[in-house]
Amino acid sequence: MIENRPLGAFFSHAVITTGLLIIAFPVWITFVAATHDSVRVSQVPFPLIPGDQFFVNLKAMFSSPEESIGGIPVGMMMLNSLIMALMIASGKIVISLLSAFAIVYFQFRFRMFFFWMIFVTLMLPVEVRILPTFEVVADLGMLNSYWGLTIPLIASATATFMFRQTFLAVPDELLEAARIDGAGPMRFFFDILLPISRTSIAALFVILFIFGWNQYLWPLLITTDKSMYTVVMGIKSLLETAEGDPAWHIIMMTALMAMLPPVVVVLAMQNLFVKGLTETDK
Amino acid sequence: MLKRVHFKSSWLPYALVAPQILITLVFFMWPAGQSIYQSFLIEDAFGLTTEFVWFENYEYLLTDSLYFDTVYRTLFFSLTVAFFSLSIALLLAGFTDRIVRGAMFYRTMLIWPYAVAPVIAGALWVFMFDPTLGILAWLLDGFGWNWNHKLNGGEAMALVIGAATWKQISYNFLFLIAAMQSIPRSLIEAAALDGAGPFHRFWTIIFPLIMPTGFFLLVVNIVYAFFETFGIIHVVTGGGPAKATEILVYKAYSDGFIGLDLGGSAAQSTILMVGVILITIIQFRYVERQMEYV
Numbered sequence: 001m002i003e004n005r006p007l008g009a010f011f012s013h014a015v016i017t018t019g020l021l022i023i024a025f026p027v028w029i030t031f032v033a034a035t036h037d038s039v040r041v042s043q044v045p046f047p048l049i050p051g052d053q054f055f056v057n058l059k060a061m062f063s064s065p066e067e068s069i070g071g072i073p074v075g076m077m078m079l080n081s082l083i084m085a086l087m088i089a090s091g092k093i094v095i096s097l098l099s100a101f102a103i104v105y106f107q108f109r110f111r112m113f114f115f116w117m118i119f120v121t122l123m124l125p126v127e128v129r130i131l132p133t134f135e136v137v138a139d140l141g142m143l144n145s146y147w148g149l150t151i152p153l154i155a156s157a158t159a160t161f162m163f164r165q166t167f168l169a170v171p172d173e174l175l176e177a178a179r180i181d182g183a184g185p186m187r188f189f190f191d192i193l194l195p196i197s198r199t200s201i202a203a204l205f206v207i208l209f210i211f212g213w214n215q216y217l218w219p220l221l222i223t224t225d226k227s228m229y230t231v232v233m234g235i236k237s238l239l240e241t242a243e244g245d246p247a248w249h250i251i252m253m254t255a256l257m258a259m260l261p262p263v264v265v266v267l268a269m270q271n272l273f274v275k276g277l278t279e280t281d282k
Numbered sequence: 283m284l285k286r287v288h289f290k291s292s293w294l295p296y297a298l299v300a301p302q303i304l305i306t307l308v309f310f311m312w313p314a315g316q317s318i319y320q321s322f323l324i325e326d327a328f329g330l331t332t333e334f335v336w337f338e339n340y341e342y343l344l345t346d347s348l349y350f351d352t353v354y355r356t357l358f359f360s361l362t363v364a365f366f367s368l369s370i371a372l373l374l375a376g377f378t379d380r381i382v383r384g385a386m387f388y389r390t391m392l393i394w395p396y397a398v399a400p401v402i403a404g405a406l407w408v409f410m411f412d413p414t415l416g417i418l419a420w421l422l423d424g425f426g427w428n429w430n431h432k433l434n435g436g437e438a439m440a441l442v443i444g445a446a447t448w449k450q451i452s453y454n455f456l457f458l459i460a461a462m463q464s465i466p467r468s469l470i471e472a473a474a475l476d477g478a479g480p481f482h483r484f485w486t487i488i489f490p491l492i493m494p495t496g497f498f499l500l501v502v503n504i505v506y507a508f509f510e511t512f513g514i515i516h517v518v519t520g521g522g523p524a525k526a527t528e529i530l531v532y533k534a535y536s537d538g539f540i541g542l543d544l545g546g547s548a549a550q551s552t553i554l555m556v557g558v559i560l561i562t563i564i565q566f567r568y569v570e571r572q573m574e575y576v
């Protein structure tokens with residue numbers, strides 16, 4: 001510290017703590033709603049202290065279909081979300097590793113052309129090509145399937161760039177040594193490049209898992225079959241079907257469940273998360 | 283770009299890039315091309331005949347005052363979200379940077395909203411401001427403010443801005459605090475020796491040095507508000523009341539999927555695409571310039 005000003009330090013802590021509390025407030029309210037029964041939640045003013053119904057609501061949410069989204073138990077939707085998030089994250093990582101390897105370590109025709117083609121995907125977010133992409137997926141018969149949910153999202157310019165950077169930083173001597181020992185390209189890839197890129201892969205995985213779990217617009221279009229719903233989009237149907245008499249305690253419990261996995265991932269792997277975020281976006 | 287030492291193989295590199303290129307062609311290039319092609323077509327109300335009309339869809343959009351209302355609304359929304367999320371993040375990062383003990387704890391406590399999906403963020407905010415039982419709506423009622431975002435367009439806009447800002451603060455905070463902590467301590471110590479107080483040091487040393495990061499974040503925040511807030515708007519207001527919160531992406535979606543105006547929606551998507559291309563070019567040109575700073 002540059003100077004010792006107890007009052008200044010106290011003021012800093014006070015400002016940040018106030019900020020923290022304000023930012024945490026919406027989640028606190030959500031948690032409180034999930035701990036009361038339907039009667040208390042629909043009374044004004046809304047309680048600020050948690051009740052004792054947390055486990056009752058938790059059980060209701062997971063077991064009784066009539067209280068969850070259109071008869072789909074929340075457990076099913078969370079499983080769908082998990083499968084989707086894992087498929088998107090691992091799919092993006094695998095195809096980006098392979099194409100970055102090709103672009104950095106091979107001399108071949110159209111190399112730069114392929115590179116620019118991957119780059120252009122940066123400029124085509126799903127939101128600006130919704131309808132035609134939906135038509136392609138429908139024509140391929142991939143509606144209401146995990147493939148339809150994930151494959152159209154797994155091309156990744158940012159992941160390819162990040163691996164390209166990682167590979168470019170690998171010393172040339174490693175490749176020379178591997179070649180002298182008689183290793184072919186794929187042997188080099190699996191035995192040397194992959195272990196070296198371990199941290200990058202892990203950091204990227206954290207970011208992509210959150211990206212995949214939080215997908216909304218795409219699952220909304222691709223899934224019409226309720227057994228394929230994901231928990232993030234399930235919130236919307238819950239709010240819609242509950243228009244007359246919202247079961248807020250169940251809705252908020254579902255919202256808690258929908259945000260829990262990605263938040264836990266971020267907090268548990270904070271350093272990897274920060275690394276992944278700052279390296280992919282710059 | 284290419285390694286000095288590299289492999290030569292006739293088919294392997296093509297096989298390696300094939301999955302990525304295939305997905306790019308099928309799910310990116312082809313739909314983008316389709317979108318441009320469809321923007322030149324008009325389909326009749328029953329979808330029986332389509333007619334090639336050149337730029338008629340664009341002409342219609344660009345002479346439609348409602349479309350320009352949406353453009354201005356989107357700009358207002360994005361700039362407001364960017365302004366508030368950057369200012370709040372700057373405030374928190376500025377104070378966290380001054381703290382010796384506990385800075386890591388504060389970082390942990392501030393980054394998790396990044397992981398919350400936009401729709402979920404929307405649901406939380408809708409619940410707090412629910413006109414009948416939301417706690418904040420109740421509080422406002424105590425001050426004589428009859429909050430109802432389902433009827434009042436301005437309040438609906440304030441609500442989506444609030445939810446979108448809330449979610450973005452952690453992202454900005456992370457980048458700002460990283461930028462602040464990479465400033466050499468000796469610079470700040472020298473200023474302190476010369477008698478500059480904390481606020482003076484912040485505005486004359488720290489703030490100018492984090493400007494590059496700030497500009498980068500401004501671009502990222504605008505892109506975020508343009509595209510990634512779809513979920514928030516869909517769940518909080520559905521674009522209403524009376525289109526008061528309908529931004530460009532939402533309009534392209536609802537005109538296409540709900541209004542079934544395929545040509546018009548495709549023309550809007552194409553205009554958005556041009557916008558994204560421009561933003562990406564700005565971002566990359568800028569990132570190159572930032573490299574020279576470092």
